[in-house]
Structures are given as C-alpha cells and as structure tokens.
Amino acid sequence: MADLRGGDLSRLRQLNTLTAIRALRGAGPLTLSALAERTGLSRPSMKEVTDELMALGWVEEVPPSPGTMGRPARRYRFRADSGYLVGVDIGGHNIRAAVSDLDGRILAETRRPVAPDAPLDERLSAIEQAVSGCLTLSHTAISDVWTISAGTIGVIDVEGHVVYSAAVPAWRDLDLAGKLREMFPCQVLIENDSRLAAMAETRRGVAKGAKDVVFLHVGRRMGAGLIIGGKVHRGFGAAAGEISMLEEARWFDAPEHLQRCASVPPGTPPEDAAGHTLAAARDGDPVAIEAVERYVDDLAVGTAAMVLILDPQMVVLGGGFSRSADVLLDRLRDRLERRCMRLPEVRASALGDECVVAGAIDYAVEHLDEQLFTPDAGPLPVTR
Amino acid sequence: MADLRGGDLSRLRQLNTLTAIRALRGAGPLTLSALAERTGLSRPSMKEVTDELMALGWVEEVPPSPGTMGRPARRYRFRADSGYLVGVDIGGHNIRAAVSDLDGRILAETRRPVAPDAPLDERLSAIEQAVSGCLTLSHTAISDVWTISAGTIGVIDVEGHVVYSAAVPAWRDLDLAGKLREMFPCQVLIENDSRLAAMAETRRGVAKGAKDVVFLHVGRRMGAGLIIGGKVHRGFGAAAGEISMLEEARWFDAPEHLQRCASVPPGTPPEDAAGHTLAAARDGDPVAIEAVERYVDDLAVGTAAMVLILDPQMVVLGGGFSRSADVLLDRLRDRLERRCMRLPEVRASALGDECVVAGAIDYAVEHLDEQLFTPDAGPLPVTR
Numbered sequence: 001m002a003d004l005r006g007g008d009l010s011r012l013r014q015l016n017t018l019t020a021i022r023a024l025r026g027a028g029p030l031t032l033s034a035l036a037e038r039t040g041l042s043r044p045s046m047k048e049v050t051d052e053l054m055a056l057g058w059v060e061e062v063p064p065s066p067g068t069m070g071r072p073a074r075r076y077r078f079r080a081d082s083g084y085l086v087g088v089d090i091g092g093h094n095i096r097a098a099v100s101d102l103d104g105r106i107l108a109e110t111r112r113p114v115a116p117d118a119p120l121d122e123r124l125s126a127i128e129q130a131v132s133g134c135l136t137l138s139h140t141a142i143s144d145v146w147t148i149s150a151g152t153i154g155v156i157d158v159e160g161h162v163v164y165s166a167a168v169p170a171w172r173d174l175d176l177a178g179k180l181r182e183m184f185p186c187q188v189l190i191e192n193d194s195r196l197a198a199m200a201e202t203r204r205g206v207a208k209g210a211k212d213v214v215f216l217h218v219g220r221r222m223g224a225g226l227i228i229g230g231k232v233h234r235g236f237g238a239a240a241g242e243i244s245m246l247e248e249a250r251w252f253d254a255p256e257h258l259q260r261c262a263s264v265p266p267g268t269p270p271e272d273a274a275g276h277t278l279a280a281a282r283d284g285d286p287v288a289i290e291a292v293e294r295y296v297d298d299l300a301v302g303t304a305a306m307v308l309i310l311d312p313q314m315v316v317l318g319g320g321f322s323r324s325a326d327v328l329l330d331r332l333r334d335r336l337e338r339r340c341m342r343l344p345e346v347r348a349s350a351l352g353d354e355c356v357v358a359g360a361i362d363y364a365v366e367h368l369d370e371q372l373f374t375p376d377a378g379p380l381p382v383t384r
Numbered sequence: 385m386a387d388l389r390g391g392d393l394s395r396l397r398q399l400n401t402l403t404a405i406r407a408l409r410g411a412g413p414l415t416l417s418a419l420a421e422r423t424g425l426s427r428p429s430m431k432e433v434t435d436e437l438m439a440l441g442w443v444e445e446v447p448p449s450p451g452t453m454g455r456p457a458r459r460y461r462f463r464a465d466s467g468y469l470v471g472v473d474i475g476g477h478n479i480r481a482a483v484s485d486l487d488g489r490i491l492a493e494t495r496r497p498v499a500p501d502a503p504l505d506e507r508l509s510a511i512e513q514a515v516s517g518c519l520t521l522s523h524t525a526i527s528d529v530w531t532i533s534a535g536t537i538g539v540i541d542v543e544g545h546v547v548y549s550a551a552v553p554a555w556r557d558l559d560l561a562g563k564l565r566e567m568f569p570c571q572v573l574i575e576n577d578s579r580l581a582a583m584a585e586t587r588r589g590v591a592k593g594a595k596d597v598v599f600l601h602v603g604r605r606m607g608a609g610l611i612i613g614g615k616v617h618r619g620f621g622a623a624a625g626e627i628s629m630l631e632e633a634r635w636f637d638a639p640e641h642l643q644r645c646a647s648v649p650p651g652t653p654p655e656d657a658a659g660h661t662l663a664a665a666r667d668g669d670p671v672a673i674e675a676v677e678r679y680v681d682d683l684a685v686g687t688a689a690m691v692l693i694l695d696p697q698m699v700v701l702g703g704g705f706s707r708s709a710d711v712l713l714d715r716l717r718d719r720l721e722r723r724c725m726r727l728p729e730v731r732a733s734a735l736g737d738e739c740v741v742a743g744a745i746d747y748a749v750e751h752l753d754e755q756l757f758t759p760d761a762g763p764l765p766v767t768r
Binding site: 226229231241341 | 596610613618625630690693694696724726
C-alpha cells in the first residue's frame, strides 16, 4: 500500500466531500449505501463525509416515511432551502426578478416596466421594487438571500462595470455591481444578458446537456450567447458574442424590417410593431411575409458566421421573437443549410421572456458550486 | 484517519503516476526530492511511482555526473527517446514531414513538391517519400515510430475521412486515415491543417500559453484555427473555422488581390505572384500597396467576425504570407481596431512554413498524453 501523507489525504477527503454534495444536489434523499454507490466511495468514508456536511448545515437527515417496517436506513438530502438566490433581468423595457432555492428552483417572479430612456435612479429603483416584490411573494427575507445575480444588455467587465451599452444610455461606464451592492446586503454578480439566457438553455431549456450552442437572443435588439465545451464563453475581455457590431453580418438593423413593415397599423406602439408583423405573416399577409423574409435573410448572415466559425451542435432561437418561432425557424434553417458546411440542430427556446432571469439564477447556482468545489477555497461555509 | 478502500487508492495512485510523468516531461533530470516537491507528493509515494515507471520503460535513472562528491542523489528523467513521432503537412503544393521524439523535439525534416492536381497515387507516394526521407535523415526505423500525425486542407471527420476539400480535388471523400494506415505500421492521426498550425502556436510559437487564440492561416488559401480555453476547437462536426465559406466575410477570394496585381511581372509562376506583390508593396510600389490594402480590407472582415464572436486574447497571422507580416500586420491591426469592441493582441507567427508540421507533431504529443493520462485507459504501455 502506498504511503499517504497529510497533504494527499486532505486533498482526497475534500474531493470526497464535493463528490457527495454533487450527488445529493442532483438527486432526492439518498441512503448512505446509495450515496456510496453513486460516488464510488466506501461506506465508512461516506459516513464521515455526511457527518461533516450535516455539522456544516449543508445536508440534513430525512425522517423515515411513517409505517416503514424494521429499522429504516437513514436518508440524507442537500438542504436547498438553507439559502436563497435572486436573479434579475435588467432589460430595456422591463425589469424582471425571480427568487430561487440553492438548487435554482424558482419560487416566485415579478416584472416592473421601465422606459428605455429612464434616468439611472428610476431604473435602479425599479430593480429594488422588482426584487422586494418577488421576496415578498415567496416569503423570503433579504437576509436569507446569498446572491443577487443580474443580467443586463451591453458589455460587462469582470468587476461588474458596464463597459458599453448601445441600448441603455444611462448604463454606460456604470459600476453596476457597486450600485447593487449598495442596495442589497449580499453577494452581487453581473453578466451580459444573452450569455445568461444561453446558460439557462443548457441547464433547463432545449439545449440541456449540449456542449456547443449558439444562442440567438432576438427581439427588438440582437444579441448572442455562446456555450463552448459546456461552458459559457465570455472571451478574454468579456466581450464575446458581439457579432451585431460587424456591419457585414447584417444583424444590427435586422429588426427594422419587422418594426417598419407597412402592414403594421398606424398608431401601434413601437414595442408591439414587430409582433404585429410576425402575426400578420403567420396569417399569410404577403407584405408581412416579405418583411419576415428580409429579416431572416439578415438574421441568417450573422448566424451563419457563428455556425461556420464554431460548428455548434445546436442553434437556439431565443428572446422575445422566439414566441414566433413557427414563422421564423424553418426560414432560418433553410438559409443556414444553404450557407453552412454542416447544418446544426436549430430549435426554438421554450423559456420565452424568462430566459435571462432563469439564466441569472443558473449563474448564481454555478457560482455557488464553484465556491463549494474549488479545491483551495478553504473550509465550506457554515449555513444558518 | 479516513478509511481508504481499494477503489479510492488505485485512483489516487494513478493520479500520482500521471503527475510524475508530467513533471518529468516538462523538466530535465530530477531527484526524488525535487520530484516530490514539484508534484506535492510524499517522497515514499514518489519512490514507488518512479519504480513503477522505470519498470514500464517510461523513466530512466540518469548516471551521476563524474566527480560528484559523496553519495549522489539518484536522478530520473522521462525517456523521450523511447519512441518517435512523425508529423506530415499535406499541402496543395508541398508535402512536408518531420520526425520528433516523444517530447515533440524535431530531429529532421523533409519537403517534397507535388502538383495541386496530381492524382491520388502520386500524392500518396510523395507522402511516403517525405516520411521515409526524414526517417533516413534522423536514423530512425519506421518500427520505432509510434504515431504518424497528418494535417491536410479541408474538413476532416473524426474517423480521418476528408469530407470536403475545395483545394485538392483528389482528396474529396477519401478515407485518408485508412490510406495512411495501409502505408505505415503505426497509429495514424488526421486533422485539419489550420487547426494543427494553431496548436503549434500555443505550444511552441508566439501564442505560447495563451488560452483563446484566433489563428489566421493565410497564404494562397485562407483558413482559420481556433484555440478556446487552451484547447483546439474542432466543433461538433469537426468543421469549425470555416469562415471563408461565408461570402459576406470576404475571405474566399481575398488572395486574388495579391495574385492578380498589375505589378506582378508577366510570366511569374502563379505560386510566386502574391509574394511579388507583397515585396513590391514593401518597396513602396503604389499599385502593389493598393492591392495589399484591398487584400487586408477583405482579410479584416472575416477576422473581425471571429474577434467579435470570440473576443480572443490574441490573433496570430500565420501561414505562407506571415513572412510578409511587416507589410500586413499594422494594416490588419488598424482595421480591427476600428471594427472590434476590443482589439486583441495581433502578432505574426514565427513558425513560418513549418507551422503545420510542428502542429502535427504537437497533436501527436497531445494524443500520447491523453493515452497516458486518461484515468480509465488501463495500464501504461510497456516501451521497448
């Protein structure tokens, strides 16, 4: 038998602890034997690990079901309710917020409208209202919230500063993470909204389990989020996915085909115009169909650029316009087939307008996992 | 102390073995103490691991330097000469081959010209001649070659079939891996040439250590190789990097600006035309400079698409035209700065025409490492 010194051993034990939390997070209550089998650890090692996790508040014993005969085996579960996470989608026209448990299960959601040109204070106040609204709905105290994770348009640097935002003028050069930290007494994460939505698709959406995904965040603005090797691709300066900046990719003005279509009734509010065109195309209006064709022509160029460069497993059409996937998807597929080496699977998001808020929560869960699972992160935090 | 059963232990020991090989491969001869320090293992564990590796032929003891006083500490080294690797670059106009040791150190190289429209047999025969040439130069027997790793133009599937090749007609739908296996009695690897060249840049070139790199494989043909998260990005169908297929990206015909420039003297062989234009631009010829400007205009569009999508740390200009980096690099940087969110570092390859053959060898080294380091790959092979 090899000689095992302290360093080797504590590394191994930490590995076992993390393996145990992962197994419990992914399943319902498990007995020691079931846990040992899933993790490949011995039963005595497993017992030691669960004792440690219970002492820290991460794991609890589940009472045996009433009526169980004989001496029932102890069962353990991850305490997903030992803390809460809040996801926020800071959009141009709406602020959405949702609260979830530590497994990312959403408990309540709220939405607050906000004008795209609203001054900074008004927008921050709408964020505060949306968050407190969903906390009230779910009977959660802000002191039980571990992380607030927010997605917003624009390029966000690693410190949570908004480096660039074409759509929300009040947002430029803002220390958004700092502002939110002043408002909420917990950890704050900020990420680009399209990237969060892409993450949600691979965690709970149509791209679940896919390793390489191009997510199209299409609505009145155009964005893209990339999943590469199962991970959100941020880029060296957190500016990945900005294909709409390339004039030749024809993304930036693409929604104008739908917005300015002659079939939109006069007096339609600008936020409803594209929806009118898409609905009219569905009903067979030739003018609207022509606008949709031109829109998809443009959408396909930037999309083909991403497909040819990355050769993804799947392209997901998400964001506001994904509600009209029946009008858009076959047209997009058709153009990609003509333009690309290999046509990836092309699917519509099923998350709709919740994609960013769900992704923000998934990002908070991932961040929590990283804190738990980083080998040198030190001892696990003690929960309440 | 935690209870450690057989499964846990053998996993840990295997981990230690791999850690030891890695440490030895990356360094000169090391003493047991030095190895233990680098790997974080205890000295007795380390001794057990080196004994096992010596028995397998992977590691050998180095004789103590003559004149060492007292009893010298034993030193160990990885036996890079326990086998050999061959890299092949199957280009349109040339076949290059190089032989290296297991660390990827190149021992000899050869080149054979071949016509782009040569029939398949002629091309395969040129490959055989190039390989046997470099084996003869390095006094290596083919029976000591573990792996032949070849890079070629076109889209290569995971089985080593050429799925698509615009440049070499005889190549299409060819089971290239199968053909090479008939010719050589060893393991055969096939990969897209631009991808191999990109790998070489991160292993031994200007992008050494960079995690996210866009490699421009520019010459009479245009290709791209992507490094994402430190790994070559192949794509779901091994078709990543094919931006030249997108008409709007303006890559496909870009070299024509240089090939057909009016400053090229009549009667210049086609393979030398672009070089003439680049040299004339360097000497201040306004017609050639105009051609170079138009060439870089086009090169910048496809490159900007990749930079905006991926936000890489570095763009490397490689391939045949990289010899004219002094004429091209500032012009490219200038255009990318105007078009992109964030200008990555833009550098010229220093590997020149050797980039593919070096990358082919690096790929063989990586493949060997994977065989060594895959936890479930079974026992290590016994070397001669």
